[in-house]
Amino acid sequence: MKIVEIREKTIPISSPIRNAYIDFSKMTLSLVAVITDVIRDGKPVVGYGFNSNGRYGQGMLMRERFIPRILEADPVSLMSDAGTNLDPHKVWDCMFTNEKPGGHGERSVAIGTIDMAIWDAVAKIEGKPLFQLLSDRYGNGTPDKKIFVYAAGGYYYPGQSHDALKDEMRSYIDRGYTVVKKKIGGASLDEDLRRIDSILSVLGDGQKLAVDANGRFDLDTAIKYAKALSQYDLFWYEEAGDPLDYELQATLRNYYDKPMATGENLFSMQDARNLIRYGGMRADRDWLQFDCALSYGLVEYLRTLDMLREHGWSPSRCIPHGGHQMSLNIAAGLGLGGNESYPDLFQPFGGFPDGVTVDNGYITMPDLVGIGFEGKANLYAEMQVLSA
Numbered sequence: 394m395k396i397v398e399i400r401e402k403t404i405p406i407s408s409p410i411r412n413a414y415i416d417f418s419k420m421t422l423s424l425v426a427v428i429t430d431v432i433r434d435g436k437p438v439v440g441y442g443f444n445s446n447g448r449y450g451q452g453m454l455m456r457e458r459f460i461p462r463i464l465e466a467d468p469v470s471l472m473s474d475a476g477t478n479l480d481p482h483k484v485w486d487c488m489f490t491n492e493k494p495g496g497h498g499e500r501s502v503a504i505g506t507i508d509m510a511i512w513d514a515v516a517k518i519e520g521k522p523l524f525q526l527l528s529d530r531y532g533n534g535t536p537d538k539k540i541f542v543y544a545a546g547g548y549y550y551p552g553q554s555h556d557a558l559k560d561e562m563r564s565y566i567d568r569g570y571t572v573v574k575k576k577i578g579g580a581s582l583d584e585d586l587r588r589i590d591s592i593l594s595v596l597g598d599g600q601k602l603a604v605d606a607n608g609r610f611d612l613d614t615a616i617k618y619a620k621a622l623s624q625y626d627l628f629w630y631e632e633a634g635d636p637l638d639y640e641l642q643a644t645l646r647n648y649y650d651k652p653m654a655t656g657e658n659l660f661s662m663q664d665a666r667n668l669i670r671y672g673g674m675r676a677d678r679d680w681l682q683f684d685c686a687l688s689y690g691l692v693e694y695l696r697t698l699d700m701l702r703e704h705g706w707s708p709s710r711c712i713p714h715g716g717h718q719m720s721l722n723i724a725a726g727l728g729l730g731g732n733e734s735y736p737d738l739f740q741p742f743g744g745f746p747d748g749v750t751v752d753n754g755y756i757t758m759p760d761l762v763g764i765g766f767e768g769k770a771n772l773y774a775e776m777q778v779l780s781a
């Protein structure tokens with residue numbers, strides 16, 4: 394068997410929203426199709442992948458380095474030992490050939506996107522949902538198909554009123570979510586607190602709200618917010634300072650004893666390990682948000698989960714960034730604590746297969762082969778254009 398062709402396309406996911414650091418008016422992502430010569434149901438197996446929001450399409454890196462390396466490799470060198478399927482770890486090693494360590498930049502996004510498509514193809518060739526394959530290979534063989542999901546929104550919109558913000562949050566609760574997220578740090582502390590008060594007048598409980606500063610704050614500001622936020626008993630306080638400022642994160646724990654979350658902008662096992670070694674994160678209450686689609690894919694995420702276990706962290710402390718079905722499969726197969734969801738943003742990417750509903754904060758994964766993209770009609774329509 395072999396990979397016949399790999400196609401990629403940059404697709405806009407723009408919207409008028411803004412967090413504390415960027416707006417999404419020009420946001421794009423890469424969609425990838427890995428076409429194999431394996432026939433299932435009379436058609437070649439095609440694996441699909443895309444990167445989640447925030448890092449733009451990475452077509453150039455794929456076209457210049459990673460796709461040619463895969464297509465120029467001896468197909469046997471990319472196969473499982475039995476020769477009946479691709480081996481994602483071997484494909485990963487092939488992509489990483491002649492890449493120096495460190496300084497991960499955005500090649501981790503390009504590789505992560507192709508890696509997602511490889512895993513989709515591998516599970517389709519085995520004829521299983523990816524979560525089942527992961528549980529069989531790396532877990533206990535019994536996936537937990539019920540997954541906690543929270544609704545990420547609460548962005549800054551031009552001219553948005555507090556009533557509109559309240560309506561947005563109410564609509565997530567009405568759709569079955571029990572935890573919602575809002576952005577902070579894109580307005581003054583006073584205005585952010587008024588926005589939080591408005592939202593809590595709807596939610597009634599701080600544990601139903603997470604806040605996200607998107608790495609905007611210096612230490613003084615992070616501490617001011619920490620002190621002010623302490624009154625609410627929030628679900629979490631996310632990415633207060635620069636993602637690579639481990640000392641800031643470690644200092645912040647002296648001012649905030651409630652749960653914190655970070656990690657969506659750490660793109661390698663080594664960066665994640667530095668957070669665990671030096672960031673003062675607490676395995677009994679904090680949350681880790683590494684997103685495989687941005688950080689070298691699931692092959693690297695498996696290394697990150699091993700690293701976490703060695704440092705006394707359970708996979709259940711991971712709730713990845715990005716809101717895509719790949720992380721839902723990892724959550725079900727390997728016991729993560731849940732997944733992000735953007736009910737109204739970045740569609741048709743992200744979200745759940747059609748017919749899946751959120752019930753009291755949880756979804757249940759349907760038994761779809763591969764990652765399950767074929768079960769989401771508007772997403773699969775985009776994918777089919779690429780592979781036609």
Ligand SMILES: O=C([O-])CC(=O)C(=O)O
Pocket residue numbers: 412446447545605607657714715733
């Ligand atoms: O606004 C963004 O860049 C996305 C983000 O931080 C999140 O979903 O946590």
Ligand SMILES: [Mg+2]
Pocket residue numbers: 605607631632657714
């Ligand atoms: Mg975030």
